[in-house]
Amino acid sequence: MSSSESASDIYEFTFLRHAESLGNAERRHQGQADFPLTEKGQRQAQALAAYWKDQEQRFDQIISSPLSRATETAEILAAELNLDMITDPVWMERDNGKLAGLLHEEAAEKLPIPDFIPLYQPIAETGESQWELYLRAGRAINKLMKLDPGGYLVVGHGGLFNMVMYAVIGLSPQPNFQGPRFRFSNSGFTPVRYHIATGRWEFLGQNLTPHLH
Numbered sequence: 279m280s281s282s283e284s285a286s287d288i289y290e291f292t293f294l295r296h297a298e299s300l301g302n303a304e305r306r307h308q309g310q311a312d313f314p315l316t317e318k319g320q321r322q323a324q325a326l327a328a329y330w331k332d333q334e335q336r337f338d339q340i341i342s343s344p345l346s347r348a349t350e351t352a353e354i355l356a357a358e359l360n361l362d363m364i365t366d367p368v369w370m371e372r373d374n375g376k377l378a379g380l381l382h383e384e385a386a387e388k389l390p391i392p393d394f395i396p397l398y399q400p401i402a403e404t405g406e407s408q409w410e411l412y413l414r415a416g417r418a419i420n421k422l423m424k425l426d427p428g429g430y431l432v433v434g435h436g437g438l439f440n441m442v443m444y445a446v447i448g449l450s451p452q453p454n455f456q457g458p459r460f461r462f463s464n465s466g467f468t469p470v471r472y473h474i475a476t477g478r479w480e481f482l483g484q485n486l487t488p489h490l491h
Contacts, residue, residue, distance in 0.1 A: 286427050287427065287473065287474050287475055288427060288471055288472060288473055288474060289422065289423070289425075289427050289428065289429075289430070289471070289472040289474070290428070290429040290430070290469065290470070290471050290472075291422060291429075291430050291432060291469070291470050291471075291472070292337070292429075292430070292431045292432065292467050292468070292469045292470075293432050293434065293439050293442060293462075293467060293468045293469075293470070294326075294351070294431060294432065294433045294434070294465070294466075294467040295433075295434065295435060295436050295439060295462035295463065295464060295465065295466050295467070296315070296319070296343075296345075296347040296348040296350075296351045296433060296434070296435065296464065296465070297315055297318075297319035297320065297322035297323045297326075297347070297350075297351045297464050297465040298315065298316050298318050298319035298322060298464040298465075299313040299314065299315055299316065299319055299347035299464075300313040300314055300315075300316055301313035301347070301379075302316075302319075302464060303316050303318070304381065305381060305382045305383075306379055306380060306381055306382070307374055307377040307378060307379070307380050307381075307382065307385055308347075308371060308374075308378070308379070308435075309371055309372055309373060309374030309375070309377060309378040309379075309405065309437075310345065310370055310371055310372075310373050310374070310378060311378040311379035312345055312346050312347075313346065313347055314346050314347065314350060315346075315347055315350045315351065319347070319350075319351070319464065319465075320350070320354065322464060322465040322489070322490065323350070323351045323354040323355060323465060324354055324358070325465075325489040325490065326355065326465055326467075326489040327354060327355050327357075327358035327359060328358070328489070329488060329489035330355075330359060331358065331359065335359075336429055337359065337361055337429045337430060337431045338426075338428040338429050338430060339361065339362050339363070339364065339425075339428075339430055339431070340352050340355060340356050340361050340362070340363040340364070340430075340431045340432075340433060341363075341364055341365075341366055341369065341422075341430060341431070341432045341433070342363060342364070342365050342366075342369065342432075342433040342434070343365065343366075343367070343369040343370045343371065343433065343434045343435060343438075344365040344366070344367055344370065345370055345371060345435070348369070348433045348434055348435065349365060349433075351433050351465070352365075352431075352433040355431065355433070361431070366418075366421070368414060368417055368418045368421060369418060369432060369433075369434040369435075369438065370434075370435070370438070371434070371435035371436075371437050371438055372401065372405065372406050372411050372435075372437040372438060373401075373404075373405045373406045374401050374402055374405045374406075374437075375400060375401050375402030375403050375404035375405025375406075376388075376389060376402040376403050376404055376405075377389060377401070377402040377405065378402075378405075389402050389403075394453070394454050395408075395453065395454050395455065396453050396454075397409050397451060397452065397453040408441075408451045408452075408453070408455065409451060411437065411438065411441050411451075412441045412444060412445065412450075412451045414438070414441070415438060415441035415442045415444065415445045416445045418438070418442060419442060419445055419446065423472075427474065435462075436461065436462040439460065439462050439468070440459060440460045440461075440462075443460040443468070444457075444460075446470065446479050447479065460484065460485075461485055462485055463485055463487055465487065465489070465490065466485040466486060466487045467483075467485070467486050467487075468481070468483060468484045468485060468486070469481075469482040469483055469486070470482060
């Protein structure tokens, strides 16, 4: 924040991928299939809550995907940090079609990856294309901009967040999943700041996991 800015002039968003889920642990393609947190995932969320309490991190609200691996993560943080929480389906993970819930080995046998995937082709026959996911990421950001300026923790998923980062920095998605990849580890977070007067985004870190060390 510059010396001439006030809190009413900026948004601060922290994009947090959910903690480890059963689907992660079992190496499944999750998509919008619903999996709870593992015990390890619960510990990750609790460790993050303790870290943010120690750092006196402030948020005005938590916004979460309604999928249970995200809501469980958000609920742990909301309880420990005494925050209000809402859910919004715009933050759900990519609809990955017929891949949803399959073990990676099953998927390789039943739905082998094509040599080339066009930008507009549905994933796994019935899922969202890369372009559709990008458009949804843009809608998600637009909804954030309708909130009052402040600090918001958004709990969601790596696939969608990758496209959110594209939208933030003005990149267009590419066919065949080409282009940069913004990875989010389980319970990894990326804080960004948006300066209203100048329309400027500022990255404050990417895929941070200080609570895991």
